[in-house]
Amino acid sequence: MMSINIVIAGPRGKMGSEAVQMVSRNKTFELAACIDRKNNGQTLNDLDGAPDLDVPIFDDPEQCFQKVDADVLIDLTVPGTGFEHTKAALLQGIRPVVGTSGFTNDQITELENLAAQNNIGCIIAPNFAVGAVLMMQFAKTAAKYLPDVEIIEKHHDQKLDAPSGTAVKTAQMMQETRESKQQGHPDEKEVMDGARGAETDGVHIHSVRLPGLMAHQEVDFGGPGQTLTIKHDSYNRASFMEGVKLSVNTVMSLNGLVYGLENILE
Incomplete structure (x- = not known):
């Protein structure tokens, strides 16, 4: 089975750090890079308390997506940043899995149109539990x-x-x-x-x-x-990781935006 190359935005956050642990433990996932507003040019193992992984950190999502071979973006940041990251990923042909709540209806419509235009999967879930x-x-x-x-x-x-x-x-x-x-x-x-x-x-x-x-x-x-x-x-935040894992696997076969985890549960 081919591994899925993943970029995680917000690796120092409470949800982001939980996602880093989940990805690093999963044999079919490969952590390709992280996006962080600090620590540009460093690697994950340079950060205090982070796993000992030689994974590059970028502060510019577009630069990250251009330099790294990635399939999926996991974004668990805040609404404004998450929206920009998701947009940038869709434009670069990378499939977003977004757990950031607080998007407006207009923002979701814009991302829906982008996903459709690029014929690419995107999952936005207000709750991954x-x-x-x-x-x-x-x-x-x-x-x-x-x-x-x-x-x-x-x-x-x-x-x-x-x-x-x-x-x-x-x-x-x-x-x-x-x-x-x-x-x-x-x-x-x-x-x-x-x-x-x-x-x-x-x-x-x-x-x-x-x-x-x-x-x-x-x-x-x-x-x-x-x-x-x-x-x-x-x-605890581990309760959200099964939903994130399911979404990463599912988004690979989607060709449009899905809003809400309930839409991918059988």
Whole structure:
């Protein structure tokens, strides 16, 4: 079996460093290079705490993609950087696997068009945890029967975007099955701004940011005399790596953009 040559963006980040470990342990993956805004010209084994791998580091993604023989980019950075990296990869014929949440609809459309024009695979997943994807799918099913629903998502206090990409994606998926309606009392009034959270299509989304948390979401449904809670917890970043690995293998046979891990699960 041919090995898949991989570039990882953000190798010093918590998710990026987990991806470096995952790739280095996988016999069918080869870590070809890393993209990092610091440490240009160094190798991975020059960095404190990094694996002892003689892998070049670039600060310029275009230069990286031109100099290195790569099949796939794994990007687990932040929305602005991740968007530029993904665009550059698609233009160079490299298949992106992107776990950065917070892309706008316009950005996703632009990347979708680029992938189609270049006839190349791209996977963008707000959440790579398989359990989280199942939680979203179950919520989509439940919303057809219990349209009164709120989302509470909880993350560590270093997360930049709120609500999370997973919460936004969950609300979008529920819109496909849920009867559109406003919830709560028609004369409800927020005594403090934001008390009811964000709102999309009548669904309220609440974001919690605290140290000690990783990535957690519950979808609460209510009906006459009953409630249903669908809940998922990621306790460490290893929970995301099975989804990343699946995406790397799958993106090699795609010829367009797929948004959401649920679309590649059998």
